[in-house]
Amino acid sequence: MKIERSIGALFLFAALAQSCKDDVETTETPVNNEVKIENFSKEPAFVYGMPGFENLNITTLISSSDVLSQSPNFVFAGQPDGMGIMKDPNSNGYLMITNHEITQSVSRVYLDKTFKPVKGEYILNGIGGMTRLCSATLATQKEHGFDAFLTAGESGEESMVHALNPLAPVSQASDKTRVKPALGKASMENAVPLPKDISGGKTYIMIGEDQSYSTSHQSAGQLLMYVSNTQGDLDNGKLYSLKRTNNNYTETDMVKGSQYDVEFVEISNAKNLTGAQINQKNMDLNAIRFSRVEDVDYRKGAGKGREIYFTATGESSDGVNPKPGLTMWGRVYKLVLNENNMLAGKLEVVAEGDSNPGNNLINPDNLCVTENYVYIQEDGDSYYSAANHDSYIWQLNIGTKQYKPWLNMKHNRNDAAWQTAYNQSGNLTKLGSWEFGAMIDISDIIGVPNTFAVNIHSHTWQKDAFKNADGAGVNTNKEGGQIVIIRNVQK
Template identity: 65%
Template structure:
């Protein structure tokens, strides 16, 4: 059904499409250090999220949505399913640049923000032709943090022959259809993220941890892996070696890993990986005894000291067949903690930090993205994956590293009881809980000079308009979902 765009935006409680006369965020941040930053939102769409009980001090405003018109590029559309993202200062000194994956349209957008942190212009660095596969989570590597870059490492998810792309965030938008910006040395797999450790973690080395989002199938018997790329040269993305995580005792079964236990692990080499197909890598790691996880979707490291940086968290999102567990794998999902050896990155210990199978439908449901700070792990759910019997919508959970307490922190407003909304947008008949999902959550505090400030990406799958189609200009996608990025302040770190 064709929807009138102006009428549809008005249903959101907004009038017009001008960037002037915007929705206000009533609460100014009293802790602001950078006086230029203004969190009054110019977006036409209120935030699709709200704080859970106990976290009412969070201040939430919309940064950008697919319905917003940017003054310097009025035809630009912020695409569907914003997922992995990175933020950097604009080298010309005029504000900031935000790079974002748009999963379903296989593209990467670039949004320019002014000194007050208002989006003013946008374009696409990668379209569906250059992206080739779904682009999920991602990491912006920078010289300040990682010792090399800037380079946007975005991993392809669709199938075991997918690869990691290395995208110049300052590159030409005319290159958006280029297909040669992949990094063969980082392997081939259904990958979700490629996360370089900070330069202090292992000085002189480049270490990148990669999550493989693969479930069990007869054609992929190794299931998902935690993969590591390592080079003894900083910034070398071509000549290093590839490894997969295994237990020292050789046990490959994920569900034999239990809470309150620590398991010695090591990374086993995948010889000649850059010249292997994904299927060959799959066979090799399984024969080497690598742990068979249920969909490793995201990876992040603990912030703070070099010792903290060697503490790595990753998800196993979970899988099911006919809404039932698959033997040997988590169904509702898990979060793992890997403590890497201080001197040898190929050694460490593995612990289970959070698991959902003991609380089916009420605890964590399909954890996907992660954001790790010094004291917390923020766990973002992907509850649209499998389950009709989920008991809550997709949350972000706050896991306290010291106390091991896990609390619901953020929820989504699906507008299920809003008749006008459902008449216009709910064309797919969305009713079940957990059908929207979160994308990346990023700490932007230091970059913008405002403490405890983060961005969070939202996939409101049933917000659909014809005006949102073909956002990247490739003409290859019929998807017409919208997307949103919000700013959240007063986040505990």
């Protein structure tokens, strides 16, 4: 069976949406009795449930220190961020495709039928990756109408989106040609295709620009959308940016509790423009200047994919004061596209940290949206002086718009043995020392209800053995990372 043949006929995904229940379920019997949800890593879980969520079942899937039986020299690199999990078409197991932000690489880990990691390799290394790779989306024929692992570059305004075949041979790891200029050039966080049941045979891809405001980059960050009239076409579509219909581009002129009319306007000839030229186009078009648009996700469930959520992580001029017109502590936005015109819609703020600095949201980054909830994952690297808690994942109830802390990092600052094991850099004393990567629903893929994977950037856990994990020789970072599996997650 040739690995390079079309993967459309090979993907064996179950539907990514299932009926939701508002109550945490603790007694469900796994549908797939071969899958074992247990601690496969030798490291303890780096997270724990917050008050009210004590019956989350948390186990470790993989950590950077683990040795996999079929590839003993493989190192699971640090900063695991965007990811996707699928059935392995060549076995009765699974494949896990993961971005490693700091090493600019993408790993492929093989899991057996029990969901135990047994082998690892890199399908994109730091040479082919070229830029830091943050969030990512595994597009599937079943959900989106085409197959690709879309991973966005985030190292300045000339970065691009890679479209990888998850089954690509490792011989292509250094290949730099798998980028898609038609999706634009920007410091991008994620490229998220909308589901095919609302796309009408077209391709819609939402892209977040994780860009701060500066005198050399006055357009700050945009919410972009790529549109092609052909499903799965990543080369011949048009690129648009989001603006208010009244031409007001100032982020903080929008407040929680109100809705705003917005539209996507075309960035003409984007495929052939530089990132700097695209930035100037955005200013000319009065595109909304968000403070670092990071992750984007859409509401799950039949016909609900036009309801889109995205973060503005926030930025400060000095760690104490905001920049004029921009959120400092961060926001989560809800965008609902018109059913008959997906280039227009309503925008509102559904969560924000500026009204209660340091106690509410602190720099929201990644998002995971289910049918009834938005899971908001904080980015712990701000070190704002008024920050009063570590990086949380918050659970936002879509119906009530109320949100509360759901998951926290296990820093164990008063545990000497923990500090020796996981604080080689000495920075673990700071609040928000670690941050979250992707959170994805894997329930229907593995046949175990209400089950999610969560990635962790354990920045202070550093060992020489973690250096050059992808073998490209272009990065000396020695951070470790971890992926945990969480059961009993409300959907």
